[in-house]
Amino acid sequence: MATRGIDYANLSLKDALDLAILIEDEAQERYEEFAVQMDQHRTPEAAKFFRYMVENEAKHGRELSARRVARFGSAPSAVSRTMIYDIEAPDYDAARAFMSARKAMEAALASEVKAHAFFVSALPTLQDAEVRALFEELRDEELEHQQLVQAELYKLRPESGLSDDDFVDEPAAQ
Amino acid sequence: MSATGTLDFQPKDYKSDLKPIWCPGCGDFSVVQGIYRALAAIGRPPHEIAFVSGIGCSSRIPGYTTAYGFNSVHGRALPIAQGIKLANPDLLVLAAGGDGDGFSIGGGHIAHLIRRNMDITYIVMDNQIYGLTKGQLSPTSQKGRTTCTSRYGSLEEPVNPLLYVLAYGAGFVAQASPTDLVGMAAVIEEAIRYPGFAFVNIQSPCVTYGEEAQQIKGLKAIQESLASLGHNPADRLAAMDLAQQYGEKMHLGVFYRNPEPPPTYGDLVKERQALLSKDALPRERILDLFIKK
Amino acid sequence: MRKDLVFGMAGSGGDGIVSAGDSLIQAAAAEGYHGVMTKSFGSQIRGGESSCRVRISIDPILNPGGNLDVAVALNWEDFLKFGAELPVSGTTVVIYEAATGIKETEIPLVGVTPLQVIAVPIAAMAKETAGTERAKNTVVLGLIAGWFGIGAVAVMKGIRKRLAKKGEELVEANQRAFDAGRAFAMAHPLKASMNIVSSDTKGNVKLITDGNDMCAAAAIFAGCQFFGGYPITPSTEIMQFFTDHVWKYGGAVLQAEDEIAGIGAAVGASFAGMKSMTATSGPGLSLKSEMMGLASIAELPLVIVDVQRGGPSTGLPTKSEQSDLFAAAFSAHGDVIRPVLAPTSVADTFRITIEAFNIAEYYQTPVIVLSDQEISQRKETLDPIDTTQFKIIERVRPTGADLQDYKRFKQTENHISPISHPGMLGGTYLASGIEHVESGAPTNSGTVHARMNDKRTKKFDPLKDRKDLFEVSGNPDAPIAMVAWGSVAGVCREALLMAQEQGINVKLLVPYLLYPVAEGVYNEFFASVQKGLIIEQTHLAQTHKLLRMHLDLPKGVKPMARSGANPFLPSEIVAALHNLLSELQRSHEGNLQPQE
């Protein structure tokens, strides 16, 4: 999780909204990448779950975009994707060959926790009251997301405790 | 400098339709993203980019871009890349591959491209293992590491890729990792912009054969940004000092950037061509050279 | 009841179909059957398509078999990617995953109507019984036990042994999945029973191994103490075996920085007096050629194993081909002979590797063992081999008298000069790639060069009389013939038996020594032949060309050649032999007609 060149003390509401949108975009893209990786490796259940996350992130992104446009129209943005990395997107190595749906959900849950921690840690540095309110809202939404994923997790049957690696084939050399 | 473009490109313009066949979670997924971003920032159209690799999991990378790709043979990305550059110095030439491809079988070539200051950016995806052939020792594997070709532990010290290229006098040396994609894209961009041989070592975890400490969590634990250390990239000796810690610390950012880049081999070739072109006989009269005066 | 069954199974790497194959062949061995298993993969490290073919028989097995008797598809997309590697015919029982949603009447196999098609809810049964779909492979093993009578007890015994360390829970989960598969089979009997007859050699010890491990074990048996190499599929396991074992014999192994360094170290070790070897595949062989030339002129013993894969260049890294023949015979420049040997099975890889060392040491020469992906990675059950039957040959060392006035490259009657090595008092000499006189001192004399070339090539003459490096089977006077080597030889051995049963008068020559070409052996073989096939997995018909270069083949002998990854089936070879037979009959009739 990293940001770069963001002056939190002077962050405007417009830029804060844009930042939030970028964070959702990034997560959405990563989940999309993971879903494709799972397709490639015939792991449909995990792929399905990652697509579900793509939808979630996209939906949230659309809501934020609508707010941004309503309030600030197309005014240019002072933040860009190069300023953030892995805020809500899972780490690159969170995907694993043949991961079960449960493992996929746990990976998503971990990144929601990570996003929550980001907003929590950014809060004390914010000056603008409106920005602060937005970040608080975003922080709480991350909690909601966590619950969402947790709910999906509960829906699963308890896992057998067996490791998938005990069944799958060894990797193939080239 | 040939690197700067004028058109407006997005990272996705550099992404091809081929779906990577890397294992899910492989660090190389992040590297290709870093490259898309760096190329978009540079803004050269894909057809003016030549992207050469050797053989290995990582060497599949040119196929995942829209550049002219060349997935060549094991260890020989650099010789081929330099031929491309000499044939057409206006191209943006990238070379990439694994630690084995670069520092084992291809290790002999690096020194010579550096000596010639070939204007090529060389990206090594250093996962300290041979991925494609199923997990043998690589030249950057830690001493004592057990793999399928070192059941009782390896007996040899690893190569230090950073010191290796610094010692030969590379003009640009940086390190990146998937723990910071933004930083990775930035150093790749800077490497491409550097006029001369530029080397980027990327700690790219192999999730299938890598050790726990080399996964993202482990890397995060030992990462340190060179900028935050106040390192001055113009200071080659300081860079070498820091590079000594390869394997213990993962420094991210630019180790060394020659503040006064010498002319590239391509520049010198152009100069010589300009100088000598006036002496050229018309091609159809080339045999006149053998007329005894 | 069947005496022989060929299974072909495919899925993605996550389906564990190859480890199911492993369990199956092990169980079969435990129950006294003979077994052969080959594997084939797509180009992903993990989770790409993977398949295996397991043949089980009460008789010794000559090859991995032709058309499948039983096809198992965990999904069709993966299965179909293997094309000719998993051929389904009208006598195949097809078992597939019901969750694919494809009706039994609509399976995507064009142009064939299998004997029977059965959709089985494999994944569902796995989930139900083991709690994870990943146990599909164990369900498949249960189905096989139920329908074909293989491994009812032995499969689980094997799994239990393999997983014991991982805990009872895992074993139990597998047991439930296995039982479910078996129960399903019992409840849905095949239209015509395909149970395999029980073997009467149950309980006999059987070895199970693959060509690469066999090759490495043979090398260590032959006294090889040094391996220098570089990883490359499909040969890496030879180096792995060395890294696991050679230290125990006081030897060493070096994973070098590349193939050149690997063979270089092996050349050095040989110079130092040690039996040494390297192993590689096509791209590596290309790199090693300069050092091979050096070893030839410096007359240093060395074994080079080339496990062939599809070429040129990276080609098809995981598929079998025989297209390195020219490279093996001719790589490296100059006038030189380097013997090339080829095993035809896992079992004879042992003997051929020992031969390679014997020839290398006796003739002081690099020897190439031309294996191929299929042999190197296929698993075979073997009866124990009596290792005392093999003679080990050592290089001829100088005697005390020789060392009085030592000449390393001394002209001798058989052109073989006693070889010293560093550490031997009185034996010092200069080894070199430059032409040299008898003492080893450099020369650029044309006369010496011609004489030395003569020495270095004539020394191999006796090799061409080694009839034991050739196998002739069938009727020695047959007018129809086949020649095949490497993994293709096994297919031809089976084709020979089938053709003979069908009344074709045919014979088969299998050369283990490919180069130098033993003209005498071939001429003798071809004396009775009017029609014939040189059967090989190369696009350019390299074997046919190599033979024509050295001898006049009968006019009717033609290549039957094709690119790698498209295995030959015994049945198609028999069909080709039928064609030859009718051509022969027609030409006979033609001869009886008065000529215009």
Ligand SMILES: Cc1ncc(C[n+]2csc(CCOP(=O)(O)OP(=O)(O)O)c2C)c(N)n1
């Ligand atoms: C001449 C030659 N030797 C060996 C090989 C086999 N080979 C392919 S990739 C590879 C090493 C892969 O390791 P690395 O370069 O670190 O790449 P990674 O797969 O880890 O990304 C080897 C030994 C080959 N293709 N060609």
Ligand code: SF4
């Ligand atoms: S084997 Fe390792 S390096 Fe190769 S694709 Fe898989 S994770 Fe990446």
Ligand SMILES: [Mg+2]
């Ligand atoms: Mg590597």
